Amino acid sequence: MRLNARRDRIMELLLEQQRISVEELAQRLGASQETIRRDLTELAARNRLRKFHGGAALPDLAGDGAFRPRMVENLEAKRAIARRAASLFGPAESLFVNGGSTTMTLAAELAQREGLTVITNSVAVAQLCSRGKSGATFLLGGEHRHEAGENLGSMVLQQVAGFAPRHAVLTVDGVGAGGIALSDLARAEIARAMMARATRLTVLADATKFGREPLFHLGPLSRIARLVTDRPPPPKLAEALREAGVEVTLAPAAQAAPGAAFAAWHGGDPPHALQPAPDTDPDPLPHGSPKR
Missing domain, CATH: 3.40.50.10470 (Translation initiation factor eif-2b; domain 2)
Structure with missing residues (x-):
């Protein structure tokens, strides 16, 4: 796995789990623990995560409140x-x-x-x-x-x-x-x-x-x-x-499956459910139109 892709995946896993160990990252990404430690050091230097002994956590972007x-x-x-x-x-x-x-x-x-x-x-x-x-x-x-x-x-x-x-x-x-x-x-x-x-x-x-x-x-x-x-x-x-x-x-x-976009409802519409939107939007409405 290339360096940028590996670091992106580290951030995705942190978003899912909030905190994760070096050992688990190494196993899941197929990299050495030393490589993972270097990745964490670099990401921490850019304030994208917070390192602790043996792992990393999301930075306190949202504080410690609700x-x-x-x-x-x-x-x-x-x-x-x-x-x-x-x-x-x-x-x-x-x-x-x-x-x-x-x-x-x-x-x-x-x-x-x-x-x-x-x-x-x-x-x-x-x-x-x-x-x-x-x-x-x-x-x-x-x-x-x-x-x-x-x-x-x-x-x-x-x-x-x-x-x-x-x-x-x-x-x-x-x-x-x-x-x-x-x-x-x-x-x-x-x-x-x-x-x-x-x-x-x-x-x-x-x-x-x-x-x-x-x-x-x-x-x-x-x-x-x-x-x-x-x-x-x-x-x-x-x-x-x-x-x-x-x-x-x-x-x-x-x-849900990592990295996959989800198709809208399959197998027939449930009662009272609305049809899903297509993947592409219709032509833009004029700015200020009452129905956006």
């Missing part, structure tokens, strides 16, 4: 969603990506795709994307919230207004018949600003977010072009999504 436990909640679902979502974007496309455990997982997948431009307020997302093949990564600066690993506030909002990407790719805390929402005001303000400047909105949400109604509303279901999730929505929500014209793309966690 975000860290969320990284391991529903991890297989998030990985499946991330892989499927990343496969939907082609070279030369531009994306807003907000902060969150699901979009951090997405960033590791986007890093493997060539020619993408990613604009984000998340330090972790920016670091993961910038180490890969993406064409350019822009980190929006502002007041840094250590526990979330994100930059927030009026400075970020001003910078969002300077971009007009084709896509906004957002993770949310709730998807219900009334729309999508987040549980934090500052993060909701950033998400709304990204939605307003992008042409097409893709929402990433595992099935645990269905039916939740957090406090800060982002927009109605009709604002969403595509929802990528791990399980079919329940009947009432599926009907609401269908009526709103939302494409639902399924990425079943049980079919």
